[in-house]
Amino acid sequence: MTGTGRTPSPADLAAGNEEAEAFLRRTWSTPSGLLAALSTVDHKIIGRRYIATAFVFLILGGVLALVMRIQLAFPEARFVSADRYNQIFTVHGSNMMFLFAVPVMEAMAVYLVPLMVGTRNIAFPRLNAFSYWIYLAGGLLLWISLALDTAPDVGWFSYVPLSGPQYGAGKRADLWAQMITFTEVSALAVAVEIVVTVFKLRAPGMSLDRIPVFVWSMLVTAFLVILAMPAIMFASSSLILDRLVGTQFYNPAEGGDVLLWQHLFWFFGHPEVYIIFLPAVGIVSAMISTFTQRPVFGYMPLVLAMIATGILSFGLWVHHMFVAGLPRLGSSFFTASSMAIAIPAGTQIFCWLATLWDGRPVFKTPLLFIIGFLITFVIGGLTGVMVASVPLDTQVHDTYFVVAHFHYVLIGGSVFPLIGAIYYWFPKMTGRMMSERLGRWAFGLIFTGFHLTFFPMHILGLQGMPRRVYTYPPELPWAGLNLFVSLSAFILAAGFLVFFIDALRSFRHGPPAGRNPWNASTLEWAVPSPPPPYNFRHIPVVESREPLWMSGETLAVATGLRLDRRELIVSSVTSGEPEAREASPADSIWPFLAAIATSIMLIGSIFSPWAVVWGAVPVAITLTGWFWPKQTPEDET
Numbered sequence: 001m002t003g004t005g006r007t008p009s010p011a012d013l014a015a016g017n018e019e020a021e022a023f024l025r026r027t028w029s030t031p032s033g034l035l036a037a038l039s040t041v042d043h044k045i046i047g048r049r050y051i052a053t054a055f056v057f058l059i060l061g062g063v064l065a066l067v068m069r070i071q072l073a074f075p076e077a078r079f080v081s082a083d084r085y086n087q088i089f090t091v092h093g094s095n096m097m098f099l100f101a102v103p104v105m106e107a108m109a110v111y112l113v114p115l116m117v118g119t120r121n122i123a124f125p126r127l128n129a130f131s132y133w134i135y136l137a138g139g140l141l142l143w144i145s146l147a148l149d150t151a152p153d154v155g156w157f158s159y160v161p162l163s164g165p166q167y168g169a170g171k172r173a174d175l176w177a178q179m180i181t182f183t184e185v186s187a188l189a190v191a192v193e194i195v196v197t198v199f200k201l202r203a204p205g206m207s208l209d210r211i212p213v214f215v216w217s218m219l220v221t222a223f224l225v226i227l228a229m230p231a232i233m234f235a236s237s238s239l240i241l242d243r244l245v246g247t248q249f250y251n252p253a254e255g256g257d258v259l260l261w262q263h264l265f266w267f268f269g270h271p272e273v274y275i276i277f278l279p280a281v282g283i284v285s286a287m288i289s290t291f292t293q294r295p296v297f298g299y300m301p302l303v304l305a306m307i308a309t310g311i312l313s314f315g316l317w318v319h320h321m322f323v324a325g326l327p328r329l330g331s332s333f334f335t336a337s338s339m340a341i342a343i344p345a346g347t348q349i350f351c352w353l354a355t356l357w358d359g360r361p362v363f364k365t366p367l368l369f370i371i372g373f374l375i376t377f378v379i380g381g382l383t384g385v386m387v388a389s390v391p392l393d394t395q396v397h398d399t400y401f402v403v404a405h406f407h408y409v410l411i412g413g414s415v416f417p418l419i420g421a422i423y424y425w426f427p428k429m430t431g432r433m434m435s436e437r438l439g440r441w442a443f444g445l446i447f448t449g450f451h452l453t454f455f456p457m458h459i460l461g462l463q464g465m466p467r468r469v470y471t472y473p474p475e476l477p478w479a480g481l482n483l484f485v486s487l488s489a490f491i492l493a494a495g496f497l498v499f500f501i502d503a504l505r506s507f508r509h510g511p512p513a514g515r516n517p518w519n520a521s522t523l524e525w526a527v528p529s530p531p532p533p534y535n536f537r538h539i540p541v542v543e544s545r546e547p548l549w550m551s552g553e554t555l556a557v558a559t560g561l562r563l564d565r566r567e568l569i570v571s572s573v574t575s576g577e578p579e580a581r582e583a584s585p586a587d588s589i590w591p592f593l594a595a596i597a598t599s600i601m602l603i604g605s606i607f608s609p610w611a612v613v614w615g616a617v618p619v620a621i622t623l624t625g626w627f628w629p630k631q632t633p634e635d636e637t
Helices: 017-028 034-039 043-072 082-116 125-147 172-200 213-244 258-292 299-315 328-340 342-358 365-387 390-396 400-430 436-462 479-509 547-551 590-604 610-627
Strands: 567-571 578-583
Touching: 043 082, 043 125, 043 479, 082 125, 082 172, 082 213, 082 258, 082 400, 125 172, 125 590, 172 213, 172 590, 213 258, 213 299, 258 299, 258 342, 258 365, 258 400, 299 328, 299 342, 328 342, 328 365, 328 390, 342 365, 365 390, 365 400, 365 436, 400 436, 400 479, 436 479, 590 610
Parallel strands: none
Antiparallel strands: 567 578
16 A cells, blocks of 8 residues: 555554545545446535536526516416416426425535534435435436426425316326425435434534534424425325325315315425525524624524424414315414414524624625525515414415515525525535625625515515416506516526526636635534545544634544444434444445336336336345445444
8 A cells, every 4th residue: 555565554543644544535435437426325426416416406497487487477478388387387396395495405414414523424325325316316207297298287286186086187196296205205315314414423522512503404404304204205195096096085075185185285395494494594504603703693592493493393384274264273373383483583583693793794705695595584584474364364375475475485595595505615515616706796686686576476466466377368457567577587597697607617617715715613624625535534523612713723533443444433412422433334336226226116106006016026126235245344343
């Protein structure tokens, strides 16, 4: 290895820095070549793939949004047919919720959480690789169906009986339901990985009260995914059973209940808003601390507010069903709980404002997106309190007022922080800085375009314009505002175009970033940019909540891990005390093969229930290959 003929020590105790790095690079690197690319379990490579794929889906969903706005710009327009329009708004909503918003937030966690907690890989790395391939298969299923003019046309919520066997002819609703299965399997897998990584793979000394706020936000989000996703998986599976094998879950004539669908869907659907929003809380907290050069104000209230938000999010789903004829007492309860969630949200905003007030803000591009987030999310929160009230919700239900509200919450509450996060962590992921000048242009166009596009929709809703309409007659007073909204949508699109141009250009030609260009405090900035395959040469020992600000470049480290196999430190849940060394699985092609086998089985089950029986055989074979001992160093325990 070193040219001296000496056999280096297998542990990092005796090896020098250069010798240890050479060993670690050989042990943890992903070789070049297609097979290696399909086999890698490096959380950074998989995280980048997730992020890139999710942004491709964002672009595609944005193009569909522009097509809808062109169609609605003029009354009685015929830019697309009514059937095509139904497919487009269904795919747009499903794409943005299931293929972009949730996956991209989990992708940020896949990349960042292991670095932030000071470990060398995510827990269950092969499951992580499997989750990406399953997610990609689900996305391709949806978009190929649109290309073939057979896409779902029943809305992203797929209400029965519209999506049931009585009214949903063909396989469109089945494609939607199975796409849900793909994406939820993927989301659940990542959630389990994050929970175990945060609880058991933290660096020595990182007790619960030293965990970065972003990691806390992803931990709470992961629990929300684990608790909420089974409801939609049951709903989509039972819908397929109704359509394919004749069960009667949603057929009132045979003892079923159509409202059961709404309960199941929204029991998942409302926590999903916070599955998207809570990671943004962590992102904003991380960035606002860096750009004010002080610890975030109210660490403990912020963490408790996130946990409270997560708990309360499961008590709100009925406010989507106020017009479904439920008992008044139930409506009153859900009105109160819907308004109560404003308390933890207000606590978070107060903590961020206090951090800005007491710090010395540096208005770089990421902080501009935080300012945009605060303004936009507060407006969305105010309209949320409005639609939590039964009398007002009854008036604006299924109008463009609701469209405006949820775009303010979802884009304001997640996309603004996410774009800021890309500007913030892009240097760490690529080793290069993005352009500050183009970043300011992107922010200006996105912020202006967003508000010009979506704020007038409140007025359209109050004027009675229903959502999901293909066109409208010229006698109604909606034409002028619709044309204005459609033109503004192109300003918003131009902002995103500048952002993507900046990212692509900077990936190749951006100035070198260095290890810690923002002088941030968390552990991911302690490693080179981009991080090496093994993340940390030595596992750091954490002695404070802001380790890089307290210890600078000279972090205390833990030693004793072997260099000739992939090893991690397992630590205690509360105090972060080291408990054991644990092998981390090596690269394997079996997760990719298992994802292919699972995809064939799930897609086949759209057409025949026997596909589940016959498809289980290759799935079992690939899983056996996955877990079969390979006599590698990592198989030692």
